Amino acid sequence: MKKRMAFSPTLIVLSLMLSSCVIVPKNSHVNLSADDPTVSAPAPSSAAYIASTDIRHDVDWRCRNAWGGPPPERSVDKCREDASRRDPDFIALALSGGGSRAAVFSAAVLFELRRHGILQQVDAISSASGGSVTAALYAASCDDAQDCPAAVNPDLRRTIWRESDVYPKLQQNLIDRWRINCWRPGNIIRYVTYFDRTDVMAETFAETLFGGTRDTEDSFLFRDLNPRRPYLVLNSTSNTDSAAVPEIFTFTEQDFERIRSRLDLFPVAYGVAGSAAFPGAFHYITLRDYGRPEAQFVHLMDGGVQDNLGIESLWRILLHDNGARYRDVPVLVILADSRPAANPKSAADPDPRHFLDYFVDFSNVRDTYSLLMVENQRLRAREFEKYIRSRPRGLFIHLEFGTLKDSHPELYGKVSGIPTNFKICDEQAESLKQAAAILVEKAVEKIRADAYWGGRFN
Numbered sequence: 001m002k003k004r005m006a007f008s009p010t011l012i013v014l015s016l017m018l019s020s021c022v023i024v025p026k027n028s029h030v031n032l033s034a035d036d037p038t039v040s041a042p043a044p045s046s047a048a049y050i051a052s053t054d055i056r057h058d059v060d061w062r063c064r065n066a067w068g069g070p071p072p073e074r075s076v077d078k079c080r081e082d083a084s085r086r087d088p089d090f091i092a093l094a095l096s097g098g099g100s101r102a103a104v105f106s107a108a109v110l111f112e113l114r115r116h117g118i119l120q121q122v123d124a125i126s127s128a129s130g131g132s133v134t135a136a137l138y139a140a141s142c143d144d145a146q147d148c149p150a151a152v153n154p155d156l157r158r159t160i161w162r163e164s165d166v167y168p169k170l171q172q173n174l175i176d177r178w179r180i181n182c183w184r185p186g187n188i189i190r191y192v193t194y195f196d197r198t199d200v201m202a203e204t205f206a207e208t209l210f211g212g213t214r215d216t217e218d219s220f221l222f223r224d225l226n227p228r229r230p231y232l233v234l235n236s237t238s239n240t241d242s243a244a245v246p247e248i249f250t251f252t253e254q255d256f257e258r259i260r261s262r263l264d265l266f267p268v269a270y271g272v273a274g275s276a277a278f279p280g281a282f283h284y285i286t287l288r289d290y291g292r293p294e295a296q297f298v299h300l301m302d303g304g305v306q307d308n309l310g311i312e313s314l315w316r317i318l319l320h321d322n323g324a325r326y327r328d329v330p331v332l333v334i335l336a337d338s339r340p341a342a343n344p345k346s347a348a349d350p351d352p353r354h355f356l357d358y359f360v361d362f363s364n365v366r367d368t369y370s371l372l373m374v375e376n377q378r379l380r381a382r383e384f385e386k387y388i389r390s391r392p393r394g395l396f397i398h399l400e401f402g403t404l405k406d407s408h409p410e411l412y413g414k415v416s417g418i419p420t421n422f423k424i425c426d427e428q429a430e431s432l433k434q435a436a437a438i439l440v441e442k443a444v445e446k447i448r449a450d451a452y453w454g455g456r457f458n
Contacts, residue, residue, distance in 0.1 A: 029288040029297065030270055031261040039262065055231050055317060057090040057123045057329065089330040089393075089456075090318075091122050093230070094311045096377075097129025097276070097304035098338040100424040101432065103170045105415075106134040108436030109336040109399060111163060116444050117457045118334075124317065126233040126310040128303035130420075131336070132275035134170065136268050137209050139225045139232040141166075152224050157211055169209055171429050174422035178204045198273055198282040206269035222251070222271070223264035233313045235303035236274040236285070244291065245298050248306050250313050251275075259298060260290035275303045278420075308377055309335060311384045330393035330452055333384075334443065337400040338432075339377055341416040393452050399439040411435055 032039055093113075095106040106127070113119040127135035141159040142148035148158050159165055181200045210220040225232060238249040244258050251271040256263040274285035279301055289296040303310070314333060318326045354363050381398060388394040404412040414431040418424065448454045 029286050030267060031256075031259070031287045032265050033288075033290040034257070034260045034262050035290065039265065055090070055124055057326070058087055060087045061121045061123075087121075087123075089332065090124075090326060091118070091332045092124045092126065092314050092317075092334075093119075093122055094309055094314060094333060094335040095125065095127040095131030095135050096310060096335070096337045096339060097131055097302070097308040097420075098340065099130040099276075099278075099420040099422050100133075100170065100174065101340070101415075101418045101420060101428070102130030102336075102338040103133040104167070104424060104429045105338040105432045105436055106131045106336050107138075107166055107170055108433040109334075109440060110134070110138060111166075112436055112440035113334070116440070118444075118447075121456070122230045124231040124233060124314065126235060126313045127275065128235045128308050128310045129276045129278070130338070130422075131310060132234045132272050132303070133205070133209065135232055136234065136272045137166065137169065139229045140210060140220055140268060142226055142228070149226055149228065152221070156220055156224060158226065159209075167429065171424055171426065172208050174201075174204055174208060176423065177208060178422070181207075194286070196283045198277050198285055201277070201282055202267070202270045202273035202285075205272045206267065209272070210269060219267045219269060221264065222266050222268055225268065233310075233317075234271045234275045235307060235310055235313055236277070236300040237303055237306040238298060238300055239284070240298050242289070242296065242298070244289070248303070248312050248316075249274075249298065249300055258289075258291065259287060261287065274300045278302045279305065304373070307380060308339075308373060309337060309380055309384075311335060311380060315384060315387065328392065331388060331391055332395045332397070332447070332453055333388055334397040335381065335399060336436075337377070337381070337398060338415075339374060339400060340418060340420065341401075395447065395450055395453055397443045397446065399436075399443060401435065403439060403442070404435060408435075408438065411438075 093110075095109075096102055098105070110119055113122075125135045125139070137159060138161060141161040143161050145160055148160075159169065178197075178201055181204055182197060206219050232251075234251040236249050236251070238245050238247055246255065246258075249255050251263065251266070251274065253263055256266070270285060273282075277283070277285055277300070282301075284299040284301055287298040287300065289298055306312070311333070318331065320326070352363070353361070356363075385396040385398065388396040401412055401416045404415070411431060411434060414428070415435045418428050418432070444457070447457065
């Protein structure tokens with residue numbers, strides 16, 4: 001009896017920690033108010049870059065070198081005035097969700113597009129969930145160690161965008177690292193606050209991708225992103241009863257302005273976590289809405305719940321200002337879709353249940369969710385393609401595993417069967433790289449056959 005009495009409090013404490021129960025209301029949000037007089041004003045360099053729906057597509061990609069410096073050194077306007085440096089079209093990438101499968105596949109697509117001279121001309125990258133891991137890493141990286149723009153924080157080091165540096169980061173077992181971080185003594189103490197396992201995942205992203213920490217002063221902020229990269233649009237899903245917050249919440253100036261907050265001082269790792277907070281595994285990312293007189297909050301989860309392809313935000317950009325800005329602009333959108341097979345059950349299996357299904361039918365729930373996600377993505381892609389084709393000069397390239405089903409059935413089986421998780425083995429990664437090379441090569445053939453886009457790339 002005495003042993004039971006001594007053991008019970010331990011169980012209670014562990015239960016509270018594991019369930020992330022809140023006792024002390026601290027650390028509920030990490031975003032800062034736009035009206036806080038104690039916070040420094042936005043730097044001109046960050047103001048020139050931070051993603052918005054008002055993308056300066058008419059600036060040639062070679063002029064991005066001028067975005068990093070403050071006036072009068074910045075020569076963006078001079079680039080716009082130079083007819084030879086005018087960019088006549090809008091090129092965007094959409095990177096789908098799918099854990100490490102999506103992260104590695106998206107990176108492989110980016111490397112292949114760079115080889116064909118397409119990546120260098122991209123104006124915007126929109127991503128969801130696992131695709132946001134790669135998108136954020138690319139936005140923070142540079143191509144050459146000798147030509148890396150300095151981050152606002154000189155202690156931060158940018159990743160060089162080369163295969164030997166990128167793939168080791170993306171192929172790390174993020175789940176195991178997250179589990180280790182969950183049991184750090186410093187984190188265990190914080191579980192009695194609003195701090196939870198999603199905050200730990202943000203820490204994990206900060207450490208593994210950007211070489212920083214959760215602390216703002218030691219982490220990549222949005223102002224530290226490479227101003228020579230395309231605009232970065234990280235997508236999340238808002239589950240908040242507020243008309244001021246859209247269902248698809250993006251880490252852009254527009255959506256942060258809705259809540260009167262500073263995007264430039266927000267940690268990029270938290271933006272990635274807000275986009276990749278898969279329901280069930282992780283809790284919400286919570287932001288403070290400073291636009292309300294009383295305390296109000298925005299609750300964000302995985303962007304894949306609402307749009308796992310990252311195309312809705314691109315649609316929003318193209319329709320900005322009633323579409324006037326982009327009405328006559330040629331548009332090319334390339335979607336890297338790492339959607340897996342819907343996991344159908346074998347016709348030869350009389351009983352497809354797993355052990356736990358004898359108590360609660362988890363497999364059925366998971367398969368139902370998977371089927372709904374696949375169908376939702378298929379419909380969204382079809383509608384978006386219809387919109388792009390309706391434009392005077394629009395081209396939509398959909399890179400999806402299903403294209404490999406007939407021509408490369410073995411490779412299709414390998415890549416479509418990779419589970420959605422934040423861990424991946426070397427063999428799976430190599431299959432994804434091979435798939436990306438095949439799909440991008442076919443896409444480039446289609447692009448070169450187009451009357452307008454044929455002469456734009458190598």
